[in-house]
Amino acid sequence: MINNNSVTRCLGVLAGFLLAASANANLIVNGGFEDNSVSAGNWAYFSSANVNGWDGDNIEIWNQHAGILAAEGKQYVELNAHPFDGSLFSIHQDFATVIGQTYDVSFLYRARIDANEQFNFSAGSLAALLDDHVVGSWSQYTGSFVANSLLSTITFTTANTSTAGNFLDNVVVVADLDPDQQADLPESNPLAMLLIGLAGLIFIRRSKAQV
Numbered sequence: 001m002i003n004n005n006s007v008t009r010c011l012g013v014l015a016g017f018l019l020a021a022s023a024n025a026n027l028i029v030n031g032g033f034e035d036n037s038v039s040a041g042n043w044a045y046f047s048s049a050n051v052n053g054w055d056g057d058n059i060e061i062w063n064q065h066a067g068i069l070a071a072e073g074k075q076y077v078e079l080n081a082h083p084f085d086g087s088l089f090s091i092h093q094d095f096a097t098v099i100g101q102t103y104d105v106s107f108l109y110r111a112r113i114d115a116n117e118q119f120n121f122s123a124g125s126l127a128a129l130l131d132d133h134v135v136g137s138w139s140q141y142t143g144s145f146v147a148n149s150l151l152s153t154i155t156f157t158t159a160n161t162s163t164a165g166n167f168l169d170n171v172v173v174v175a176d177l178d179p180d181q182q183a184d185l186p187e188s189n190p191l192a193m194l195l196i197g198l199a200g201l202i203f204i205r206r207s208k209a210q211v
Contacts, residue, residue, distance in 0.1 A: 024174055027095040027103070028154065029053030031171035032073045038063040040074070048091060056091035056155075062167070071108040071138040072170035078112065079119055079158045080165025089165075090157035095173060097124070097147035102176040105145070105154070108138045110167040119166045123154040123173065131159075133166065144176060 030053040038044045043062040051059045060078045062068065070076045079089060097103060105126060111117045111133045118131035124145035133139045145152075154173065158165050 027097075027173045027175075028093060028171050029095075031107075032070075032169060033059075033061050033075045033077050034073045036061055036075075038075060040064055043078070054091050054093050057089040059091055068110075068112075068167070070169055071110070076167050076169035078165050078167055079156055080160075088158050088161070090155060092153055092155040094151050094153050097150060097152040098175075099147055099149065102144055102146050103152070103173055104142070104176045105173050106140060106142045107171040108140050108169045109133050110138045110169075111135045112167060113164045116160075117164075117166050118159045120157045120159055121155065124148070124152045129159065130166070138167075138169070 030051065033051070035052040036044070036046055036050070038061050040063050043060060043065045045058050045060040048054050048056045048059050051061075060080065061075055062070075062078055063075045064070065077091075079091070103124065105123045107121075109119075109130055113135065115134050116131075117133065118129060121128050121130055121141070123143075124147055126143050126145045128141070128143070130141065154171065156168060
């Protein structure tokens with residue numbers, strides 16, 4: 001016979017895991033650029049319309065090409081200029097935000113050929129020219145911003161006309177929740193409540209079937 005208290009405890013544990021996961025969920029889709037299949041040791045470029053989550057110009061995705069390993073996963077992008085006319089490439093992604101909420105932003109970047117490579121970055125009210133990266137190792141950018149709209153945008157734009165550009169990987173944006181907000185999560189997270197409710201319904205049906 002199923003013990004009601006045991007089931008209640010299990011549902012509580014499940015809720016805790018779901019709430020913790022949702023609180024730390026990355027708001028950026030395909031932030032590691034792993035969704036497009038590129039064979040190991042090669043690179044390929046895609047229309048941004050064919051790269052999950054991202055918009056803008058063509059996106060060049062590398063998979064350990066030239067012996068350069070990804071900072072996270074196996075793939076990363078090279079942000080460079082157009083090979084024919086030298087026009088600057090830019091990629092961006094919109095994500096839902098809550099007005100007044102603080103969001104933490106991080107990503108990894110690396111120079112391909114020389115330390116003079118640079119690119120512009122923005123997310124919400126954040127904006128920076130990244131010109132401090134080096135060849136041979138990944139650097140990490142971290143920052144935060146307070147959302148002033150229900151939709152925010154993260155953008156990367158090359159600042160050089162060279163076709164040998166900047167590598168990007170592991171783009172992450174998460175809500176920065178203070179302890180009071182964490183305490184309110186059980187009452188404000190609809191996904192967790194929905195899953196818990198479904199689990200409860202399954203338990204009730206099984207219990208009735210055993211009567």
